[in-house]
Amino acid sequence: MISFDNTEVAFANKSNRSLKKAYFVFKLISISWLNKFATKMLQTGLKIGLPVKGIIKNTVFFQFCGGESIHQCEPTINELAEFNVKSILDYSVEGDQDEYAFNDCLNKAIATIERAKKDRSIPYIVIKLTGFMPFHVLNKNTEGIVLSDKEEIEYDKGKKRLKTLSDAACAAGVPLMIDAEESWIQGNIDEIVLDLMRICNKEKAVVFNTTQMYRHDRLQYIKDLYEIAEKENFYLGIKIVRGAYMEKERLRAEQKGYLSPIQENKEATDRDFNDALRFCMEKLDRISLCCGTHNEESSLLLTELMREKEIAADDSRVFFAQLLGMSDHISFNLAKAEYNVAKYVPYGPIKEVMPYLIRRANENTSISGQTGRELSLIQTELDRRKEANIL
Numbered sequence: 001m002i003s004f005d006n007t008e009v010a011f012a013n014k015s016n017r018s019l020k021k022a023y024f025v026f027k028l029i030s031i032s033w034l035n036k037f038a039t040k041m042l043q044t045g046l047k048i049g050l051p052v053k054g055i056i057k058n059t060v061f062f063q064f065c066g067g068e069s070i071h072q073c074e075p076t077i078n079e080l081a082e083f084n085v086k087s088i089l090d091y092s093v094e095g096d097q098d099e100y101a102f103n104d105c106l107n108k109a110i111a112t113i114e115r116a117k118k119d120r121s122i123p124y125i126v127i128k129l130t131g132f133m134p135f136h137v138l139n140k141n142t143e144g145i146v147l148s149d150k151e152e153i154e155y156d157k158g159k160k161r162l163k164t165l166s167d168a169a170c171a172a173g174v175p176l177m178i179d180a181e182e183s184w185i186q187g188n189i190d191e192i193v194l195d196l197m198r199i200c201n202k203e204k205a206v207v208f209n210t211t212q213m214y215r216h217d218r219l220q221y222i223k224d225l226y227e228i229a230e231k232e233n234f235y236l237g238i239k240i241v242r243g244a245y246m247e248k249e250r251l252r253a254e255q256k257g258y259l260s261p262i263q264e265n266k267e268a269t270d271r272d273f274n275d276a277l278r279f280c281m282e283k284l285d286r287i288s289l290c291c292g293t294h295n296e297e298s299s300l301l302l303t304e305l306m307r308e309k310e311i312a313a314d315d316s317r318v319f320f321a322q323l324l325g326m327s328d329h330i331s332f333n334l335a336k337a338e339y340n341v342a343k344y345v346p347y348g349p350i351k352e353v354m355p356y357l358i359r360r361a362n363e364n365t366s367i368s369g370q371t372g373r374e375l376s377l378i379q380t381e382l383d384r385r386k387e388a389n390i391l
C-alpha cells in the first residue's frame, strides 16, 4: 500500500529556503485574525494603489500560483515535471463580468491549449464558465427566469466563446475541464457542459464536468449522467471534488429559506465522495476520472480500487489532482509510484487572482487539520534535513 509519510519524496523539489518560506506562509495564514486582517489590508492596498504587490508575491502568491503569465509558470511546470507531476494551467482571473474580460479569458484559454498541446506534462486545461459569460445569466437560467433580449444576446455570445474553445480543445486533443461553482448557477453550467460532452466526447472524454460531493444530490447526478452517456453513446469526463463554497451555500439557503444543497455533515460528504469514486471505477469503460482532493483516505481508496480492478497506475483514464502549494506529500508520493498526478497551477495578474488566493487562505484557516498537517509535514522534513546535515 502506498504511504504519504515520506517527506523526503514530498518535498524533493523544495530547497531549504523555499521549504522555510512555505512554513512561514502556512503559519501566517493559520492565524485566523491575522489572516482576516491581512486579507482586508492587502485588498484595500491593491485597490488604492499602495505598493503591496511585493508582499503578496513573496508570500501567498508564489506559494499557490505559478506566475502572472504562462511564461512565468514555465519554471514551475518544468520543476513539477522533473518529479513526474503534471500541471493543469488555470487562468484564475475571477470577478470581471464584461465583454472585454470574457474575450480575454477565451484568448488566454486558447493560448493555454497551444502551450499544452506541445507538452505531455500539461494533461488538461481548466476554466470557470463565469469567466466566459455573465454570472447573472447563468443564475437566471438555473432558476428558470426568462432572459431579457440583452441577456439572450450575452448568453449566445458566451456559448459561442465556449464552442470556439471546445473546438480548439478537440482539435488539439487537449481535455478541457469545467470547474463547479455555486449551486444557483450550476444547473445551467451542467446543461452547457452536457451539450459540449455530447459533441466533443464521441471517441474519448475531452470535456469534463465537475461534481461537488458536499451536495446531497450529486451522487445521483453522476449516475443519471452515466445513463444519458450510455443511451446516447458518448464518453464522460468527471472531476470529483468535495466543494469549495460550503459556507456561502449554507448562508444563502438560510437567508432565502430553501433547503440547503449541502450534506448534513462531513461524514456524508466523505461517503458520497468515496461512493462516487467506486461508481466511476466500476464504469471506467465509459468514464474518465479526475480525483481532485487533498484527502489522504480518498486518495488511498482510489489506489486500492485501481489495484483491485487491475488498472495500471498510469492508466490515462484516471488522474489524481491537487492544488499547487498544497498536499505535496500526496502528489509527489503518488507520482513516485507512477500514478497520473497533476497540480492545478493558477496564474494571472496578482490583483485578479486575489479571490482565488483569499479562498486558499480561508480554506487553510477554516478547515481544521489541513494547515496543521502542512506545518507538521514541513517541520518533519526540516528536522530530517537537519539530522542529515543538509539544512
Ligand SMILES: Cc1cc2nc3c(=O)[nH]c(=O)nc-3n(C[C@H](O)[C@H](O)[C@H](O)COP(=O)(O)OP(=O)(O)OC[C@H]3O[C@@H](n4cnc5c(N)ncnc54)[C@H](O)[C@@H]3O)c2cc1C
Pocket (backbone or CB within 6 Å): 178, 179, 180, 181, 210, 212, 214, 241, 242, 243, 244, 245, 246, 262, 263, 264, 265, 266, 267, 269, 291, 292, 293, 294, 295, 321, 322, 323, 344, 367, 370
Ligand atoms: C484539483 C482540484 C480541483 C478543484 N476544483 C474545484 C471546483 O471545480 N469546484 C469547487 O467547488 N471546488 C474545487 N476544489 C476544491 C475542493 O472542492 C475542496 O474545497 C478542497 O479540495 C478541500 O476538500 P478535500 O477533498 O481536499 O479535503 P477534506 O479536507 O477532506 O474536505 C474538506 C471539504 O469537505 C467538505 N466539508 C467540510 N465540512 C463539512 C460539513 N460539516 N458538512 C459537509 N461537508 C463538509 C467541504 O467541501 C470541505 O471543503 C478543487 C480542489 C482540487 C484539489
